Amino acid sequence: SEIGISFGAIGSAVGTTNQLQLDETKLRNALANNPNAVYDLFAATSGATLTTSGDIVAVSGKPTAAPSSGRYVIISDGAGNLTAEFRDESNNVLWTNTGTITAGGTNSTLIPGLVITAASTLTGAQSEIQVTYREGVLQRLDRYLDSTLGAEGVVSTRGDGFQQRLRQIDLQMERFEARLEDRRAQLIRQFSALERLLAEMQQQGAQLGMQLASLMGSGQ
Known part of the structure; x- marks a missing residue:
């Protein structure tokens, strides 16, 4: 803050210092009185x-x-x-x-x-x-941004993690759908077999009825 650049007053409540603040008067005075110190602060x-x-x-x-x-x-x-x-x-x-x-x-x-x-x-x-x-402020900021937003940064790594998780979920869904399709095919086969069995039983019942009717007719 001696050069007029800060994230707020010391002792500020958490969450209230998330914006960079510039005191132009302090910065101009620092540049006029000790420009090398200001340069050294920002540069490596x-x-x-x-x-x-x-x-x-x-x-x-x-x-x-x-x-x-x-x-x-x-x-x-x-x-x-x-x-x-x-x-x-x-x-x-x-x-x-x-x-x-x-x-x-x-x-x-x-x-x-x-x-x-x-x-x-x-x-x-x-x-x-x-x-x-x-390292100066700019180098530290660059390193921080690279570690956060770079190809190997936190955001990219988390994004890769999310993508991997989504691929795992997709794979699990595909396996579940495959098992569901197998179960559906199995139920269809069982239902078809049950229909055939029922048809056979109905046919046998009809034949048995005809035989009973024939026996009753011949006994009169």
């Missing part, structure tokens, strides 16, 4: 510290190509040829670049955003630069 920021001095003895600037916290390892052959590797916190190499430097000179292209200074004498010693990376 990273810092670099030389932790191992070898052929590189000083570093300045902010690394712009580091995708996360980790370290740059600068390998020197002692003749001015450099290879820079960015390694994440699991020591996986994510990025490499090559360049040159002279004794006591500087290089601003080997590592984007950083200016490195060489020792007065190059010996081939390896150097390391520790990088700290912090």
